[in-house]
Amino acid sequence: MKKKIAIQGIKGCFHEIATKKYFYKKKYNIIKCKTFNELTYFVSKNTTYLGVIAIENSIAGALIYNYNLIRKKMLKISGEIYLYINHNLMILKKNNIKNIKKIISHPMALLQCKNYLSKYPKIKISEYRDTAEAAFFIFKKKKKNIAAIASKEAAFIYNLKIIDKNIQTVNKNFTRFLILKNNFNYKKNKIFNKVSFFFKLKNNIGEFYKLIKVIFNLNINITNIQTLPRKKKPWEYIFYIDITFNVINNYLLMKKKINKINNFYYILGEYKNSIKI
Ligand SMILES: O=C(O)C(=O)C[C@]1(C(=O)O)C=C[C@@H](O)C=C1
DSSP states (O other): OOEEEEEESOTTSHHHHHHHHHTTTOOEEEEEESSHHHHHHHHHHOTTEEEEEEEEETTTEEOHHHHHHHHHTTOEEEEEEEEEOOOEEEEETTOOGGGOOEEEEOHHHHHHTHHHHTTOTTSEEEEOSOHHHHHHHHHHHTOSSEEEEEOHHHHHHTTEEEEEEOOSSSSOOEEEEEEEEOTTTOOOOSSOSEEEEEEEEOSSTTHHHHHHHHHHHTTOEEEEEEEEEOTTSTTOEEEEEEEEOSOHHHHHHHHHHHHHSSSEEEEEEEEOOOOOO
16 A cells, blocks of 8 residues: 655645655655644544654754644654755746745745845745745746745746745755654664654753763764743743664663653654765
8 A cells, every 4th residue: 555645735845855755766645734733633643644744954943843743743753854955936937026026935945045035125025835835826826926935846847937046045955854653653663873852851950961961971962952841831841852873772771861860751753864965
């Protein structure tokens, strides 16, 4: 049976490009979702579904909300992929830049092109559900006064003309996507060197230090930490932590040691560290 993979966005969006790259040569059907909430909902409710979700970008930072969706829906991370993100400004084929009064795109894409957009203070900037849908909207409604920021694939699919390419703030722009599974189709990876987990810390002196000390002493590398407030407990936080290691026994020992620290932790996934390009 073909896999069903939930993504956010339509044909030509970066989620689709990341999925194609990760599941290269595999057979699957893509389930296009309108929001990240819908994506994680589908994965949690359908035992056979997988998901691909953006989690952090090298220019715009983390999509903190998505960490929370993964945690709240009790999903599992089974892999990751880094995708090079190249943004382009596009308009209708016979149109001219002079007619453009508004630029639309996904909020993360707009953030990644902030410097470029600041050159056009008179042009209105509007958020759209995803980059490809912004391109599709211009194509479908024949919008002469709107431009979209999207992939070159989207420009091709929706027959638009690229008038400026490589418009992200720095050329090296990467988004990290996670491969999501649910409790039914998640099988523990036998080989892994990366782990994502979250940790609830009490608001006591040294709680964070205790955790960091255990990790440091076992020669484990922390590649990412995100902090989120606990809504019901003011001034207490949830930490999302990604770690990488070469020696699996060090990780197993780490788990034993942090079990003894009187705080709560939960493993979101144990998977292979993907190579950052
Ligand atoms: O709008 C799209 O094309 C998406 O796939 C979403 C998204 C994101 O969520 O960050 C994916 C990668 C890029 O960072 C820009 C936008």
